[in-house]
Amino acid sequence: MKMSQGVEWSIHCCSLLAVLPEGRTLRLEKIAEFYDLPVPYLRKHFQALSRAGLVKTTSGPRGGYRLAKDGSKISLLDIYQALEGEEPAFRCNEIRRQGPTTCGQKLYPVACNIATSMWKAEAAWKNELSKVSINDVVAEASPQISEERKAASRAWLEAALASD
Amino acid sequence: MKMSQGVEWSIHCCSLLAVLPEGRTLRLEKIAEFYDLPVPYLRKHFQALSRAGLVKTTSGPRGGYRLAKDGSKISLLDIYQALEGEEPAFRCNEIRRQGPTTCGQKLYPVACNIATSMWKAEAAWKNELSKVSINDVVAEASPQISEERKAASRAWLEAALASD
Numbered sequence A, B: 001m002k003m004s005q006g007v008e009w010s011i012h013c014c015s016l017l018a019v020l021p022e023g024r025t026l027r028l029e030k031i032a033e034f035y036d037l038p039v040p041y042l043r044k045h046f047q048a049l050s051r052a053g054l055v056k057t058t059s060g061p062r063g064g065y066r067l068a069k070d071g072s073k074i075s076l077l078d079i080y081q082a083l084e085g086e087e088p089a090f091r092c093n094e095i096r097r098q099g100p101t102t103c104g105q106k107l108y109p110v111a112c113n114i115a116t117s118m119w120k121a122e123a124a125w126k127n128e129l130s131k132v133s134i135n136d137v138v139a140e141a142s143p144q145i146s147e148e149r150k151a152a153s154r155a156w157l158e159a160a161l162a163s164d
Helices: A006-017 A028-035 A037-052 A074-086 A111-131 A134-142 A147-162 B006-017 B028-035 B039-051 B076-083 B113-130 B133-144 B147-162
Strands: A053-059 A064-067 B055-057 B065-067
Touching: A006 A028, A006 A037, A006 A064, A006 A074, A006 A134, A006 B113, A028 A037, A028 A147, A037 A053, A037 A074, A053 B039, A074 A111, A074 A134, A074 B113, A111 B006, A111 B076, A111 B113, A111 B133, A134 B113, B006 B028, B006 B039, B006 B065, B006 B076, B006 B133, B028 B147, B039 B055, B039 B076, B076 B113, B076 B133
Parallel strands: none
Antiparallel strands: A053 A064, B055 B065
């Protein structure tokens, strides 16, 4: 089972948008440049993030993307679900109802307990993801990033914003 | 993100093997018949379960599959990993190291905190799956299954074993 790369990309990109100066935006091409990602695929993911109400785009010559709400209100689960949807990873096909010993539909009043066990595990996973916000990601990353990299990123960002 | 159907099939099939009489086995074709599953795909999954040491096959005219150990010692996580491997669903591609502001490799001494947050959530999911054994699945299912279905399954199983 593999999560799509779009989830990884989107979390990184949202963490970049979380550190933009108040009221400023970043064009998609610049976001892609910062992480060396292909623009067309990233555009598709940003459309999904936009539909989910996580990012906003502004039009005009200085137009670009910004977070649609405070980074403390955007969780890793929000980003995952924007990209991958809300359907569980485990899909119950009710195979207990198949085969030669199956009985009438009314004899299966509750969900298959295999499915409920699998979904309980997914609920624990989702609960962990819902506890981590994009602002948490930025705060946790900060002590991991060297001063050299921070200075380079600040300089890049100033130039990227100025060129909008 | 979607789990392969093989996980669902394998959990159901292991729960059938868990109720076989002591010392008896069931041929793959019979296991497939019980759930109306395609034999070739199921065979592939049983090969994976066998490699992981979860089921055993006996040769000879009465040969077939049985659990390789007590059902209390086979968890949903064991079955998941037998089929899907142990690689995490979230794969970190280190995109923090990409782009124009990247620094030397030595400046990234610890794992990206986005990856560690995603993996922490997967650990919570795995922990839940590890707590549910195949014997738990059987015990939890029992009160959900009608007496009519239980009788039909017992009769089918007696005939299936006898025909080995």
